């Protein structure tokens with residue numbers, strides 16, 4: 581048996597940890613996984629990569645690529661009758677999906693820093709081409725607005741630690757430091773902490789930093805990172821289980837929303 585995994589850049593920690601979980605779980609079911617990695621997420625590249633997987637007679641395809649609703653729906657139609665499960669789409673997309681609750685994740689981060697008494701909060705979002713990055717960012721704004729707050733500064737990175745480092749220098753350039761920075765993923769948070777260290781800004785003494793993902797290395801950052809945990813292993817496992825035993829897809833769409841949790845470590849106080 582074989583499944584297909586169409587994934588975004590595996591050099592990023594989150595997609596690689598999902599791929600790892602998918603491989604392990606499929607292995608237990610004596611199923612191989614054919615991985616196709618996309619560096620570009622345009623319609624033509626996605627469609628061509630999906631076609632190549634289908635040509636290898638996979639019995640289901642998992643798509644972990646940030647996709648707008650229309651393109652996801654188009655790819656699902658292209659794969660018919662092969663079942664497809666999407667991991668990085670909005671919950672408005674009319675496709676089978678298994679996604680983490682971005683609104684909850686954003687709210688958990690905001691509530692955490694507010695509970696520590698911080699009000700001057702800066703935001704470092706992910707790339708605006710990613711639906712999940714946009715959902716986290718708008719979730720932050722909504723949670724802040726509930727407390728009648730707006731961010732004191734905001735920037736967007738590209739998920740990499742390098743972009744976190746670079747954008748942190750902009751967020752830290754104003755006359756008053758933010759009291760907390762909410763970051764859309766742990767890799768960018770790593771870059772933020774490096775920028776703070778270089779400027780002699782103590783984390784968490786002067787600034788609290790909250791990440792997002794809880795990838796395997798985040799407990800080893802210095803200081804260990806407070807972050808919003810997305811259980812990638814569970815997501816990978818459940819995706820494989822779904823694809824190997826899809827519900828009767830003629831009847832309804834499966835839209836599974838996984839909860840996230842706040843992991844409090846030492847980068848916030």
Ligand code: IPT
Nearest residue numbers: 588592594595668712739765793
């Ligand atoms: C999302 C990660 O949170 C982020 O760090 C980055 O790796 C991104 O993936 C890459 O697309 S998780 C995704 C399932 C929304």
